Amino acid sequence: MDTILRTLTYQGIPIWRNVFVIRWALQIVSGLLVVLLVSWFFINVGNAIEDRDIPYGFSFLSREYQTPIGQHFLAYESSDTFLYAFFVALTNTLIVSVVGVILATILGIVVGVCRMSSNWIASKLALVYIEFFRNVPLLVHLFFWFYVVLELPPVREGYGIAQKVYINNGGLSFPWPSPNGTGPAGVWLLVVALAIVAGFVTHRRLAIRETTTGATSYSLVLGVAVTLGISGFAWLLLSVGLIGSEGEPPFGLSYPEPHGTFGRISGGLTLSGGLIALLVGLVTYTAAFIAEIVRGGVQSVARGQTEASRSVGLSAMNTLRHITFPQALRVIVPSIISQYLNLTKNSSLAGAIGYSDLTNVAKTMTQTAPAVSIFIMIMVAYLAMSLVYSVIGNLYNRHIRFTGG
Amino acid sequence: MGLKHFVILIGLIAMVGILATACSNGDDDNGAVASEDARLDLVKNRGKLICASRNDVPGYGSLDASGNNVGFDIDLCRAVAAAVLGDPKAIEIRYITASERGPTIQSGEVDLLVRTVTWTSSRDAQWGNYAQTMFYDGQGFIVKKSLGISSALELKDATVCVTQGTTTELNLQDFSTQNNLNITPLTFEESDAVIAAYQAGQCDAFTNDRSQLAAIGSGFDNRSDHVILPDTISEEPLGPVVPHGDEQWFDIVKTVMAILIYGEAYGVEQASVPSVATGDTKVDRLLGITGSYGQESLGLSQTAAQDVLKAVGNYGEVYDRNLGPGGINLPRENGRNALWADAACTNCPKGGQIYAAPLR
Numbered sequence: 069m070d071t072i073l074r075t076l077t078y079q080g081i082p083i084w085r086n087v088f089v090i091r092w093a094l095q096i097v098s099g100l101l102v103v104l105l106v107s108w109f110f111i112n113v114g115n116a117i118e119d120r121d122i123p124y125g126f127s128f129l130s131r132e133y134q135t136p137i138g139q140h141f142l143a144y145e146s147s148d149t150f151l152y153a154f155f156v157a158l159t160n161t162l163i164v165s166v167v168g169v170i171l172a173t174i175l176g177i178v179v180g181v182c183r184m185s186s187n188w189i190a191s192k193l194a195l196v197y198i199e200f201f202r203n204v205p206l207l208v209h210l211f212f213w214f215y216v217v218l219e220l221p222p223v224r225e226g227y228g229i230a231q232k233v234y235i236n237n238g239g240l241s242f243p244w245p246s247p248n249g250t251g252p253a254g255v256w257l258l259v260v261a262l263a264i265v266a267g268f269v270t271h272r273r274l275a276i277r278e279t280t281t282g283a284t285s286y287s288l289v290l291g292v293a294v295t296l297g298i299s300g301f302a303w304l305l306l307s308v309g310l311i312g313s314e315g316e317p318p319f320g321l322s323y324p325e326p327h328g329t330f331g332r333i334s335g336g337l338t339l340s341g342g343l344i345a346l347l348v349g350l351v352t353y354t355a356a357f358i359a360e361i362v363r364g365g366v367q368s369v370a371r372g373q374t375e376a377s378r379s380v381g382l383s384a385m386n387t388l389r390h391i392t393f394p395q396a397l398r399v400i401v402p403s404i405i406s407q408y409l410n411l412t413k414n415s416s417l418a419g420a421i422g423y424s425d426l427t428n429v430a431k432t433m434t435q436t437a438p439a440v441s442i443f444i445m446i447m448v449a450y451l452a453m454s455l456v457y458s459v460i461g462n463l464y465n466r467h468i469r470f471t472g473g
Numbered sequence: 474m475g476l477k478h479f480v481i482l483i484g485l486i487a488m489v490g491i492l493a494t495a496c497s498n499g500d501d502d503n504g505a506v507a508s509e510d511a512r513l514d515l516v517k518n519r520g521k522l523i524c525a526s527r528n529d530v531p532g533y534g535s536l537d538a539s540g541n542n543v544g545f546d547i548d549l550c551r552a553v554a555a556a557v558l559g560d561p562k563a564i565e566i567r568y569i570t571a572s573e574r575g576p577t578i579q580s581g582e583v584d585l586l587v588r589t590v591t592w593t594s595s596r597d598a599q600w601g602n603y604a605q606t607m608f609y610d611g612q613g614f615i616v617k618k619s620l621g622i623s624s625a626l627e628l629k630d631a632t633v634c635v636t637q638g639t640t641t642e643l644n645l646q647d648f649s650t651q652n653n654l655n656i657t658p659l660t661f662e663e664s665d666a667v668i669a670a671y672q673a674g675q676c677d678a679f680t681n682d683r684s685q686l687a688a689i690g691s692g693f694d695n696r697s698d699h700v701i702l703p704d705t706i707s708e709e710p711l712g713p714v715v716p717h718g719d720e721q722w723f724d725i726v727k728t729v730m731a732i733l734i735y736g737e738a739y740g741v742e743q744a745s746v747p748s749v750a751t752g753d754t755k756v757d758r759l760l761g762i763t764g765s766y767g768q769e770s771l772g773l774s775q776t777a778a779q780d781v782l783k784a785v786g787n788y789g790e791v792y793d794r795n796l797g798p799g800g801i802n803l804p805r806e807n808g809r810n811a812l813w814a815d816a817a818c819t820n821c822p823k824g825g826q827i828y829a830a831p832l833r
Contacts, residue, residue, distance in 0.1 A: 223674070
């Protein structure tokens with residue numbers, strides 16, 4: 069009614085009071101403002117770069133980096149290029165991010181569930197945990213864990229467990245699979261990937277059948293069995309040399325071993341002291357936030373749901389698992405994704421405690437390459453990681469949302 | 474409804490206006506954007522000199538018991554402030570980490586960078602202009618005596634602590650590659666963390682400029698348990714850096730450094746800086762009593778050197794107070810950091826490398 073009236077009186081209204089004109093003008097002005105701001109930013113940066121002869125450009129990427137990287141999970145030589153070194157550093161950050169996200173989620177959910185527990189001690193302990201870790205700055209946490217790690221004995225006096233696991237302030241070393249030749253290992257990994265797909269398909273099929281017919285089908289057990297079966301069979305074939313050439317298992321175990329004057333550990337996998345401090349700091353800090361998100365999510369589910377579930381006879385644990393938690397997920401997932409992004413970005417504090425994360429390595433690169441270019445690359449790298457998390461999160465969120473019915 | 478939108482519109486137009494004005498006069502007092510203005514005028518108008526330095530290494534830049542900035546680098550900053558503003562206290566020290574040095578001086582947000590900066594060709598090209606080498610250093614290693622090694626060449630497969638953004642970080646790789654040592658670096662942003670990691674044995678050795686190792690080592694509780702290895706693996710000429718693009722300012726800083734050095738060469742001491750003619754033409758010219766060494770062209774006062782020498786003393790005094798007996802006790806006699814010649818006698822070389830453009 070209102071709209072019709074306004075359209076009808078359109079003719080007689082002076083232009084400065086005409087709502088259509090005003091709306092358009094506002095759109096144009098705000099658009100102009102954004103363009104102005106952005107172009108001012110770029111022009112300013114451009115001028116500053118020109119005025120001060122600050123070097124820029126990306127031709128350095130194919131040059132040799134010639135600088136060491138403290139810890140790296142990919143093979144790295146100082147004769148590798150800047151681009152590859154950047155990639156190696158990015159992998160270091162990715163590992164922290166992925167491992168950190170997994171651990172923080174587990175710890176966060178456990179603490180969040182404890183917080184809601186009717187057990188007084190569990191609930192209060194969770195409360196203390198959350199308030200303590202949430203309210204102290206992350207950098208302080210990191211330094212705390214850094215000094216905790218430093219309190220461990222130095223490498224030569226460190227603890228060794230059965231000469232297979234070593235713990236000292238240089239880090240934690242343990243046995244780790246190492247491929248016996250790239251061919252068989254690659255083949256086997258490919259088979260495992262296919263086996264996982266096969267297992268997943270089996271699980272889905274059986275699960276659908278269970279929901280439609282009601283017959284118990286053990287979909288999870290069978291799915292896992294298919295995956296393990298195929299992978300195991302491929303392993304056996306490769307080991308006896310039926311399809312591989314050497315007749316060796318595709319992977320062997322590499323054991324850590326002290327060597328040299330300084331007793332530094334080589335072989336196996338070593339998580340450096342800095343990495344451990346970083347992971348513990350990030351995980352405990354982020355988990356406190358996740359715990360609160362989980363609590364908020366679960367409590368947002370209507371109380372009637374719990375009551376109904378209990379009156380049908382489901383136990384408290386089953387109520388949480390099958391009724392409350394799935395509904396809470398819709399509230400939890402979007403906020404938890406931003407915690408994952410925080411964790412990833414916060415890992416850039418690693419330089420303070422000596423872990424070679426992306427930012428730490430890239431800042432070293434500014435010594436021999438244009439700082440402007442390096443920082444653009446750092447920004448793009450973090451942005452890319454964040455976007456990937458967001459996309460995965462949004463897809464999952466779409467998957468679990470109400471579909472009506 | 475209409476009125477509300479109109480108000481918002483006016484507000485937006487006002488913002489655009491402000492923004493446009495902000496774009497048109499892009500200079501501000503800190504000089505971050507004002508490359509056309511002469512640095513000298515900027516400093517004089519501001520009334521203080523902004524130096525980027527440090528507060529974490531005794532001898533070079535640290536805080537004394539009453540919280541004052543002291544050190545060799547700090548004194549160089551004071552000397553420039555005394556020459557330009559007539560007041561050695563008119564300084565603002567910004568504490569920065571090693572890796573912040575390049576961007577800080579490149580952006581021109583500080584007037585002077587004096588933070589144990591090694592002069593290298595690429596830094597000279599990218600960061601700013603190196604005024605004068607004020608200390609000749611070289612990179613060394615400190616290790617625990619209990620390791621029982623006596624040369625850096627024995628650091629095979631060792632883990633070595635190093636500060637990020639330093640030339641030592643780069644030299645370490647060269648040294649490791651050349652000698653096939655397979656050294657693993659452990660890189661930290663802040664010196665404090667590096668030192669803590671070294672003391673706890675997270676790394677087997679700590680590498681830095683030798684003078685800094687001596688300075689840091691002097692703060693260890695159990696200094697005698699540590700030993701600085703005899704090897705020097707690099708050249709590290711240290712000195713003040715000015716932003717690119719202002720030759721007058723570059724020349725001023727060079728001249729102030731020369732005043733410190735010739736102050737020592739001519740035997741002019743802080744406690745007794747003459748203000749009347751001494752009869753020695755060289756001294757009188759330095760002090761601005763007769764003749765000139767270019768003060769007017771540089772934009773300095775006639776008696777700038779008197780201000781400098783009264784403020785911090787000559788090079789030798791600055792050295793002794795901070796790096797010598799009054800500070801971290803680095804030997805100077807017959808070393809590279811001695812003067813090139815004896816002041817009293819034109820033909821008596823002292824074997825040092827501290828030398829500057831003659832003041833005349």
